[in-house]
Amino acid sequence: MTRILTVPTQPIEGQKPGTSGLRKKTKIFMGPHYLENFTQSVFDAIGGVQGKTLILGGDGRYFNDRAVQVILRMAAANGAARMIVGQGGLLSTPAASNLIRKRKADGGVILSASHNPGGIDEDFGMKFNGANGGPAPESVTDLIFARTAELTEYRTLEAADLDLGLIGTTKMGDMAVEIVDPVADYAQLMGELFDFETIRNLFIGGFTMRFDAMHAVTGPYAKEILEGILGAPKGTVVNAVPSPDFGGGHPDPNPVWAKDLMDTMFGKDAPDFGAASDGDGDRNMIVGRGIYVTPSDSLAVLAANAHLAPAYAKGLAGIARSMPTSRAADRVAAKLGVECHETPTGWKFFGNLLDAGRVTICGEESAGTGSDHVREKDGLWAVLLWLNILARRIEPVEQIMSAHWAEFGRNYYSRNDYEAVPSERANALMQRLRDISGDLVGQKYQGLTVESADDFAYLDPVDGSVSKSQGIRISFTDGSRLVLRLSGTGTEGATLRVYLERYEADPTRHEMPVEQALAPVIAAAEEIALIREFTGRNRPDVTT
Numbered sequence: 115m116t117r118i119l120t121v122p123t124q125p126i127e128g129q130k131p132g133t134s135g136l137r138k139k140t141k142i143f144m145g146p147h148y149l150e151n152f153t154q155s156v157f158d159a160i161g162g163v164q165g166k167t168l169i170l171g172g173d174g175r176y177f178n179d180r181a182v183q184v185i186l187r188m189a190a191a192n193g194a195a196r197m198i199v200g201q202g203g204l205l206s207t208p209a210a211s212n213l214i215r216k217r218k219a220d221g222g223v224i225l226s227a228s229h230n231p232g233g234i235d236e237d238f239g240m241k242f243n244g245a246n247g248g249p250a251p252e253s254v255t256d257l258i259f260a261r262t263a264e265l266t267e268y269r270t271l272e273a274a275d276l277d278l279g280l281i282g283t284t285k286m287g288d289m290a291v292e293i294v295d296p297v298a299d300y301a302q303l304m305g306e307l308f309d310f311e312t313i314r315n316l317f318i319g320g321f322t323m324r325f326d327a328m329h330a331v332t333g334p335y336a337k338e339i340l341e342g343i344l345g346a347p348k349g350t351v352v353n354a355v356p357s358p359d360f361g362g363g364h365p366d367p368n369p370v371w372a373k374d375l376m377d378t379m380f381g382k383d384a385p386d387f388g389a390a391s392d393g394d395g396d397r398n399m400i401v402g403r404g405i406y407v408t409p410s411d412s413l414a415v416l417a418a419n420a421h422l423a424p425a426y427a428k429g430l431a432g433i434a435r436s437m438p439t440s441r442a443a444d445r446v447a448a449k450l451g452v453e454c455h456e457t458p459t460g461w462k463f464f465g466n467l468l469d470a471g472r473v474t475i476c477g478e479e480s481a482g483t484g485s486d487h488v489r490e491k492d493g494l495w496a497v498l499l500w501l502n503i504l505a506r507r508i509e510p511v512e513q514i515m516s517a518h519w520a521e522f523g524r525n526y527y528s529r530n531d532y533e534a535v536p537s538e539r540a541n542a543l544m545q546r547l548r549d550i551s552g553d554l555v556g557q558k559y560q561g562l563t564v565e566s567a568d569d570f571a572y573l574d575p576v577d578g579s580v581s582k583s584q585g586i587r588i589s590f591t592d593g594s595r596l597v598l599r600l601s602g603t604g605t606e607g608a609t610l611r612v613y614l615e616r617y618e619a620d621p622t623r624h625e626m627p628v629e630q631a632l633a634p635v636i637a638a639a640e641e642i643a644l645i646r647e648f649t650g651r652n653r654p655d656v657t658t
């Protein structure tokens with residue numbers, strides 16, 4: 115028999131959602147009432163879940179399975195009508211977004227700390243997405259946070275764990291729990307967007323690929339779609355079984371954390387194409403034989419070539435990129451004569467533009483790319499769009515990149531991260547920049563003249579909301595740019611992100627090593643922001 119329990123609790127400090135949901139050390143999430151408090155606050159902030167249908171799943175990291183059971187009991191006690199759960203408690207972020215839309219659910223809960231490592235001593239996280247399938251906008255995350263600060267009780271059900279392995283519908287109390295294949299609906303959607311026949315022929319023709327799922331949730335999706343449906347040779351997808359600690363690795367698809375893939379792609383007998391994805395499957399990394407494609411460039415190339423895939427054959431409504439993302443995509447938008455938007459970091463800011471039909475493709479420098487097919491970034495989608503383009507153009511990635519740069523110019527780009535910096539020091543660095551930004555215009559640093567400098571504020575053109583303090587951006591007269599902001603996904607101290615960009619129109623100067631091309635911008639960053647002095651570090655921890 116099931117009984118509803120009302121459990122007294124107290125507000126827990128610091129349950130403030132960041133760039134993408136609430137992320138904390140796993141042990142904190144496992145602490146008394148922690149997950150329960152936050153879950154109840156989410157339910158309350160959206161006006162309760164009485165009679166509602168929610169999607170639920172996560173990236174399979176440590177505590178995913180137990181958290182699913184807790185949330186199911188709480189949803190039942192709060193009167194939810196139906197929970198649709200990925201088998202084994204698994205759902206990639208884009209697959210969850212798709213299910214919310216397809217099943218016309220009221221929203222969804224995704225358990226993930228994305229690219230952060232997993233395990234009992236690492237990170238756990240929880241995100242809430244709304245009925246459009248996208249991350250809760252700031253107005254909702256503010257309500258959630260406000261609720262966490264006043265919570266006095268939560269509701270749960272006295273009920274046994276459900277078997278999450280069995281596909282089908284059962285009941286928990288009065289609530290229906292429907293366990294679904296996490297891959298099927300997503301795979302079907304991909305088949306509707308892309309020319310699978312042509313991609314299949316590409317593989318039949320001997321095209322080779324390596325997809326590194328980084329022991330994270332994309333493994334089963336990539337195996338089914340690439341090896342199963344598209345006929346890529348077995349073994350194309352590596353590290354394909356999701357593990358609670360991602361094989362001890364860091365499921366962040368960039369040249370540092372996906373070094374194995376980089377070594378393969380730059381080694382002898384490299385495959386034609388390489389790709390990787392992150393913990394929850396919403397990010398992607400693209401590598402050609404002997405060439406790494408920066409996410410900013412990837413966004414620009416995908417936008418310029420999207421018409422080669424059936425879903426985008428009619429052209430794009432517009433393109434949006436997060437502020438720190440290089441402006442390579444802006445040049446494509448200008449050429450296509452479509453709208454171009456610059457939004458704050460985080461996918462929640464793309465939702466309104468996508469819902470309003472003002473943009474079709476969006477992207478971030480952190481390897482997130484996506485389109486209006488869901489309301490999240492989508493790692494495998496980006497890989498499939500690349501494959502669709504490669505299958506139509508029959509050119510190596512390297513050639514596609516040089517042709518793109520020859521046409522649009524090249525935006526050399528890099529990001530330097532200083533991790534786990536004491537928060538006071540990182541805040542002081544940012545505050546100083548805010549204070550001096552008004553005086554930078556016209557000043558010269560390392561031969562670069564500042565054209566504009568501000569603390570980025572975003573006015574959402576759809577709902578008129580304003581998001582302030584989204585990072586310092588400093589543009590120089592030669593088209594170079596410097597952006598500094600603090601990460602909103604870390605769980606230890608502060609992470610300072612320094613984004614460096616330099617534009618080069620001249621094709622004879624498109625083969626420079628990136629560090630060389632960016633050297634003046636890097637030196638200007640140091641001179642303006644005094645990074646060494648504030649962080650006490652001589653060099654960044656991670657450069658991507």
Ligand code: VG1
Pocket residue numbers: 133134227228229230392396397436459460461478479480482600601602603604611
């Ligand atoms: C980082 C990235 C940002 C991305 C966010 C969530 O945020 O910079 O582009 O949207 O992670 O991605 P921050 O605040 O740490 O810079 V995911 O795939 O980790 O949910």
Ligand code: CO
Pocket residue numbers: 207228229392393394395396397
């Ligand atoms: Co992610």
